[in-house]
Amino acid sequence: MVVRKTFHCNNQILEWEWASDNDLIPYPFFTSCYLIDGLLIDSSAPGGENDLRDFVKSLNHDQMVDQCFITHTHEDHAGGAHMLNNEFGIPIFAGRKAVDLLKKGKKYPEYRQVAWGPELLPVQATIVDKPITTKSKKYRLELFPMIGHAPELVALIEKKQQWAFVADAVQPKYKMIFGKNSDIQEDISLIYQSLSDLYDFTEYMEELLIFSAGNGVLHGREIILKKMEEIDNLWVKAHEFNDKFHQEGYSGKKLMKKIIKNLFSRESIIGKLTQNDLSRENLIISLLKWKKK
Ligand SMILES: [Zn+2]
Structure with missing residues (x-):
């Protein structure tokens, strides 16, 4: 251990x-x-x-x-x-x-x-x-629900100290968990909403420290914005690839494979190890389900 x-x-x-x-x-x-x-x-x-x-x-x-x-x-x-x-x-x-x-x-x-x-x-x-x-x-820690990673997730925020304890609700750049098949059922639109809520809530916290679970301490509110941009970009690309390959006649598993290849080049090691539970495929499914507007 x-x-x-x-x-x-x-x-x-x-x-x-x-x-x-x-x-x-x-x-x-x-x-x-x-x-x-x-x-x-x-x-x-x-x-x-x-x-x-x-x-x-x-x-x-x-x-x-x-x-x-x-x-x-x-x-x-x-x-x-x-x-x-x-x-x-x-x-x-x-x-x-x-x-x-x-x-x-x-x-x-x-x-x-x-x-x-x-x-x-x-x-x-x-x-x-x-x-x-x-x-x-x-210290006084306020409860701050951040759903998306898990429906019951509540983060704790110490306003005076500018500390946010977010567990798995904020992942470092280019890191996603993405479960769907077991009891880890993530929703990218809700993850995005929670990030946006956290960004608004911490408006005056110039020195914000975000304490993650196992991914260290993330410094500054800008990280939250960057994470939202990352998700925005993924959303646009996932939908573009989906439409493009769909028009080219792809469907089902072949369509998904093509999107994974173009978006990430391959499924992640964790995706394979977890029999597709924590996978890029599940992230794409969640991105495609998310209809903005
Ligand atoms: Zn978790």
């Missing part, structure tokens, strides 16, 4: 990352939790449970986790919540939709078990619908 710890913003934020070292994975996929004044944002993956336990035990009194907020119920974010609640008595908080899903626990496809561990155990979380104040009252 691979564990990394990184301090941000003069040690105010501790990022704890975990990745599996399974040989079947081409390179480590990290997922992050962030600890801010006793508030743990997300809880890593089920496979990271033992390492997370060690991490929590290693914290001194001032650092100790006294509450955990789950941004969304994908196993690489909610995976340690059961253990934190069960073994340490740490209360788990989440948005309304996530609380319902967390209650049930979840099994997920085998390729995800390779990366994140066996299954998501159920946990009783408490609905939070007001800003979260941390234990020393130093």
Whole structure:
């Protein structure tokens, strides 16, 4: 297993990352939790449970986790919540939709078990619908729904500090996840809308830091605009190629292959590894479904 710890913003934020070292994975996929004044944002993956336990035990009194907020119920974010609640008595908080899903626990496809561990155990979380104040009252984090990656995803924003904890809602440039066949069902039009909402909400934040899950810290609001431009361009091209090749007589699988080839040159490695679940094909399907106007 691979564990990394990184301090941000003069040690105010501790990022704890975990990745599996399974040989079947081409390179480590990290997922992050962030600890801010006793508030743990997300809880890593089920496979990271033992390492997370060690991490929590290693914290001194001032650092100790006294509450955990789950941004969304994908196993690489909610995976340690059961253990934190069960073994340490740490209360788990989440948005309304996530609380319902967390209650049930979840099994997920085998390729995800390779990366994140066996299954998501159920946990009783408490609905939070007001800003979260941390234990020393130093920070106040507002709930900011960002759907598209997951319908229940809620980001947290600390306005004064200009911090946004977005989990998987903002991906770095040229990175997309794109699931459709399992319970990861992304919608590119909703992802775009959430980015646009985040851009508007952070209007006066010149020093905005966007804390992602496993993709580091993205600096500045401009990143959000760039991401929206990237999606705009993909939308235009996907529709152009679709119309062009359709007119040339392509349809069905052949049409899709042709669009993938022209847009990206090939399907991604992850797309192949996940039997087309997290694939460029699904991104194109979502782009084509999105009728603007
Ligand atoms: Zn996710």
